[in-house]
Amino acid sequence: MAYRTIIEPFRIHSVAPLRMTTEAQRREAVKAAGYNLFGLHSDDVLIDLLTDSGTGAMSRDQWAAIQHGDESYAGSPSFEIFRSAVQELFPFAHVIPTHQGRAAEKILFTALGGTGRVIPSNTHFDTTRANIEYSGAEAVDLVIAEGRDPVSRHPFKGNMDTARLDAFLTQNAGRVPVVMLTLTNNSGGGQPVSLENIRETSAVCHRHGVPLFLDACRFAENAWFIREREPGQGEREVSDIVRDMARLADGMTMSAKKDPMGNIGGWLALNDDALAEQCRALLILTEGFPTYGGLAGRDLEALAQGLKEVVDHDYLRYRIRSTAYLGEALAKAGIPVLQPIGGHAVYLDAKAFLPHIPPLQYPGQALAVALYEAGGVRGCEIGTVMFGRHPDGSETPATMELVRLAIPRRTYTQSHIDYVIEVCGEVARRAPTLSGYRISHEPKQLRHFTARFEPLA
Structure with a gap:
C-alpha cells in the first residue's frame, strides 16, 4: 500500500541547535x-535554504570512513578508494581531485579558455560563467525555449537546444574548445536533462569534433528524473543511468558538495591524456599533489562513501x-x-x-x-x-x-x-x-x- 506521508529513510543520530530570533x-x-x-x-x-552545496548531513558510514582516511602527501590509499568510487559511476580515464567544483572549473577553463573562444552550455551557473569570462572567453546559454518559461511543464526543461547548438558550432568553427552540459540545470530551476538529449548533444558535439563535458554536481537527481519521466527508463537502476550519461561525455567537472554528499570536495575527470597532463600541472600549482588535490584523505574517503549512498x-x-x-x-x-x-x-x-x-x-x-x-x-x-x-x-x-x-x-x-x-x-x-x-x-x-x-x- 502506498502512503502519502513522506518519511525520511534514516534516523536522526546527532542534532545541532537552532537559535530562535524575533x-x-x-x-x-x-x-x-x-x-x-x-x-x-x-x-x-533559522532555516537556511541559501544553498544545498556542502550543507547536507553526512551519514554514520561517512563519518566512519573519515576515521579510515590516510593523510600521506603522495600515494595515499584514500585516493585509490576515492578514484575507484568515482570511476564506478563515471568511467573516465583520469580523475583529478579538487577542493570544490569551482577549482575544477578554474583548472579546465585556464587550459581551454582564452580570448576569442566561446563556450556554450544549456545554462552556465555563476562560478562556471565567471571562470569562463575570467579566462577571456565568452559563456553562451542554449537551453530550450521551455527552459526560459517559468510556467512550462516540459519534463526536461534543462535540455540543450541541439538545433541551436549545431548552428552555433558551425558559425563558430575553431572557436569552441568545449561544450558544457549542466545536470540538473541549476540556473534554470533545477530542471533535468533527458538521456535522449544528452545523447543528441553528444552526437552534435562529436560531429563537429568538439568535446562534451558535464557539469554533473546533481547527477543522481538528474538520473532519478530520467528514471521517473523518460520512456523506457522506469525499471532501470539509477547507477546504470548515471554510467550511460557519463559514457556520452568526454569529461566532467564536479562539486562534490552536492550529490556526492560531502561538506567539501570536487573533481575534474576526463579521457584526453594531453589535457589531463596539463590540468594536473595546474592542479599542483593551485591545489595540491594529484593524489589529494586540496583535500584531506579523510575527505576523499567520505566522498567515496557518499557516492555509494546517493544512488x-x-x-x-x-x-x-x-x-x-x-x-x-x-x-x-x-x-x-x-x-x-x-x-x-x-x-x-x-x-x-x-x-x-x-x-x-x-x-x-x-x-x-x-x-x-x-x-x-x-x-x-x-x-x-x-x-x-x-x-x-x-x-x-x-x-x-x-x-x-x-x-x-x-x-x-x-x-x-x-x-x-x-x-x-x-x-x-x-x-x-x-x-x-x-x-x-x-x-x-x-x-x-x-x-x-x-x-x-
Whole structure:
C-alpha cells in the first residue's frame, strides 16, 4: 500500500541547535549585512535554504570512513578508494581531485579558455560563467525555449537546444574548445536533462569534433528524473543511468558538495591524456599533489562513501518527493513557483510574486530579504543581481527573476518545511507593501556574493 506521508529513510543520530530570533532582530541583522543574505551570520538564520552545496548531513558510514582516511602527501590509499568510487559511476580515464567544483572549473577553463573562444552550455551557473569570462572567453546559454518559461511543464526543461547548438558550432568553427552540459540545470530551476538529449548533444558535439563535458554536481537527481519521466527508463537502476550519461561525455567537472554528499570536495575527470597532463600541472600549482588535490584523505574517503549512498533508490525517492512537497504546497496556496518542481530546490517566481518591482530594482533580492525578515528563512536570488551584470559593465534584466529555496540533504524534517510554507504565505500577504533595492557597492565579478544593497522608498 502506498502512503502519502513522506518519511525520511534514516534516523536522526546527532542534532545541532537552532537559535530562535524575533523579526526585529532579523531586520537589524540583515541591515547590518547590507541586505545581502550571504553576509548574515549563520546563527542568525533559522532555516537556511541559501544553498544545498556542502550543507547536507553526512551519514554514520561517512563519518566512519573519515576515521579510515590516510593523510600521506603522495600515494595515499584514500585516493585509490576515492578514484575507484568515482570511476564506478563515471568511467573516465583520469580523475583529478579538487577542493570544490569551482577549482575544477578554474583548472579546465585556464587550459581551454582564452580570448576569442566561446563556450556554450544549456545554462552556465555563476562560478562556471565567471571562470569562463575570467579566462577571456565568452559563456553562451542554449537551453530550450521551455527552459526560459517559468510556467512550462516540459519534463526536461534543462535540455540543450541541439538545433541551436549545431548552428552555433558551425558559425563558430575553431572557436569552441568545449561544450558544457549542466545536470540538473541549476540556473534554470533545477530542471533535468533527458538521456535522449544528452545523447543528441553528444552526437552534435562529436560531429563537429568538439568535446562534451558535464557539469554533473546533481547527477543522481538528474538520473532519478530520467528514471521517473523518460520512456523506457522506469525499471532501470539509477547507477546504470548515471554510467550511460557519463559514457556520452568526454569529461566532467564536479562539486562534490552536492550529490556526492560531502561538506567539501570536487573533481575534474576526463579521457584526453594531453589535457589531463596539463590540468594536473595546474592542479599542483593551485591545489595540491594529484593524489589529494586540496583535500584531506579523510575527505576523499567520505566522498567515496557518499557516492555509494546517493544512488540509493529509497534516498532519491525521498529527496525528490520531499522537495516536491514544498513546491506543491506553495503552488496550492497561490504562490508562484517555477514548474515543474526541480530536484534540489523550489524556485519562487519573484517576477510574478512582486510584479510592481521592476527588474533593475531586483525583485528577487526584495523577496529573499522579505523571507528572512518575516521568518528567518534564508534563500538565494537567482535573477538580475546574479546574472544581470555583463563583462563590459552593462546591466540587463535576467531572463527569469527567481528566489531559490535549496534543500540541504538529510538536514531538515517535514515540520521545518511546513514552517517555510507558512513564512512564504505571510510574505505573500505582505507582497504589495514590499519595495525594490539599489546596489550601493559591488565587485566586478560574482557581485551577488558580496554586494551591498539599500532599500528604495
